[in-house]
Amino acid sequence: MLLLFILVLSVHADLPVHCVRHQIVGKWQLEFTEPQIKGSGPLTCGHDVPDNERSSQFAGQNTFQKAFTHEVILTAKNNVVQKKKLQGKWSMVYDEGFEVDFMHYKCFAFSKYKTNYSGAYSYCGETLIGWYQNIKTNERGCYRAFKQEKTHKVSEGANNGHVVQPQFFQYQNSGINKVWSRNDALNFVEQINRANLQWKAKAYGEIIGLTTKQLNKYAGRRKHSSTILLEKQKKKQQILEYDLSHLPKEFSWEKYLGKKIYEQKGCGSCYTISTMTMLSARLKIKGLKADLSPQQSIDCNYYNQGCDGGYPFLVEKYLTELDGFIYEEKEYPYKGQVGKCKASEKQKQFRVINYRFIGGAYSKSNEQNIMEEIYKNGPVVMNFEPTFDFMFYVGGVFHSTTPDWIINGLAKPEWEKVDHSVLCYGWGEENGIKYWLLQNSWGKQWGENGRFRMKRGQDESSIESMAEAADIEIIHDS
Incomplete structure (x- = not known):
């Protein structure tokens, strides 16, 4: 049968967000919490397990505490530049988020979206609460990012x-x-x-x-x-x-x-x-x-x-x-x-x-x-x-x-x-x-x-x- x-x-x-590379290219401020865990083990940063569309847009917002920041430029050639020096690479993850790999940090978050009675809107100049890993110390924590240039919300489609x-x-x-x-x-x-x-x-x-x-x-x-x-x-x-x-x-x-x-x-x-x-x-x-x-x-x-x-x-x-x-x-x-x-x-x-x-x-x-x-x-x-x-x-x-x-x-x-x-x-x-x-x-x-x-x-x-x-x-x- x-x-x-x-x-x-x-x-x-199936998160209701759609952002593409040219919308992500530019200058970003990356915000990091203090390390939450060292080594292996789950670190949800407020997300459900497994994640879901309804809660993901709100996950971790009320508990996020910024400890330090980095400013980087994400280029169209997928390079990460900091203080005019090449520091790493970045990549889209389909149309829903992006990963930044620079210095000894590896960071990932989904792009921000909001849903209401009229539909879903993508905010490609911000991310939801995501995750980072310090490769050097094997410590992990939570992270988010904001684009420095002005962007506009985009309705689905x-x-x-x-x-x-x-x-x-x-x-x-x-x-x-x-x-x-x-x-x-x-x-x-x-x-x-x-x-x-x-x-x-x-x-x-x-x-x-x-x-x-x-x-x-x-x-x-x-x-x-x-x-x-x-x-x-x-x-x-x-x-x-x-x-x-x-x-x-x-x-x-x-x-x-x-x-x-x-x-x-x-x-x-x-x-x-x-x-x-x-x-x-x-x-x-x-x-x-x-x-x-x-x-x-x-x-x-x-x-x-x-x-x-x-x-x-x-x-x-x-x-x-x-x-x-x-x-x-x-x-x-x-x-x-x-x-x-x-x-x-x-x-x-x-x-x-x-x-x-x-x-x-x-x-x-x-x-x-x-x-x-x-x-x-x-x-x-x-x-x-x-x-x-x-x-x-x-x-x-x-x-x-x-x-x-x-x-x-x-x-x-x-x-x-x-x-x-x-x-x-x-x-x-x-x-x-x-x-x-x-x-x-x-x-x-x-x-x-x-x-x-x-x-x-x-x-x-x-x-x-x-x-x-x-x-x-x-x-x-x-």
Whole structure:
């Protein structure tokens, strides 16, 4: 039986905020509390565990006490400048927050938002209460930031500049409340298969009886989704001219993935499933057969929203702060729902380090640097925007719509909408068509035994816009 969660695609953290890089670039004042904790252990800074949209905007405001400050300039090239000296790097975390890594401080916070009866508003010149770590002393505390230049609040969905989302295949014209019958699904699948694409479709039974509105949601549409127009630019993007001659035409880490294909069930947990599967594969490459627990991050991670979504980058960040107290699946099994956080009752065994966006910052990944990371270090996490037709995929090399920015030869946008996280474990070629090898979290009954192939080198469904990885070490007894 194909699982119901194939239709539950709410995945990425659903805080109602949308800020992009050019709104963050500029001079900032960073405010820090005294250190609250040293070493590993939870530090929520007032946020719920897991975090949630309702409380996050108020978290920690009444208890925050500023102890010291730093002024920095965040540049468009993701550098951190302080007193005219280069001091570090910074990166957006999708469109919801940013991390600043300078001197011996690593700071992260979500951008500020407010909700009321009329909607949600983003305040991109301020952050919510966030977190910092002093790398030198291993002390952690709470932090917030204010932009020195004047900014304006932006309502959800406003046009904030050069950002783009892919085209969606939606049956809006047939009525948003139209109920899909078996014949509707069969006719849709027939249209796809008749088009002689590089992939085939199947009418999965769980689609029957749902409305177009439900299907749009299930196809990955975020509750808080910004519709942004692409500004025309003259700069050409050389996306098809990467030098791949030093890499093999085909490569796969499949034998290190293990047999388990997760089923999300009714939980928007693809972000943690893909992350823990990536780290598990990297452990197996090192010679240790272990499947790490996605449930631990669902229950205990105050950076993400549990079954309401999250970001692989923030799973990796959370794991680095555990200093080795990471559970295996057999110790902390997946439930498909949020449960009570299990206290650390085990010895240190694995340590996550060096979490990162491939390319050095958000939106800097591309075909070449993703392939190089996979080849050198193991599988990675990739994020994309599932189009409506992707739900019907059963086999072949998936391809839906080539983004406008590639068709028109524009610069790569600073933000692309993505909603689903998957594991990428290699690449290949078939009949001259390049593709990625990917593993989903919808069970073995979907796709090619739970896996799929997607067109490579064309930023298909924004698949190459937000790739990430982390390293994992085996802790040996002293």
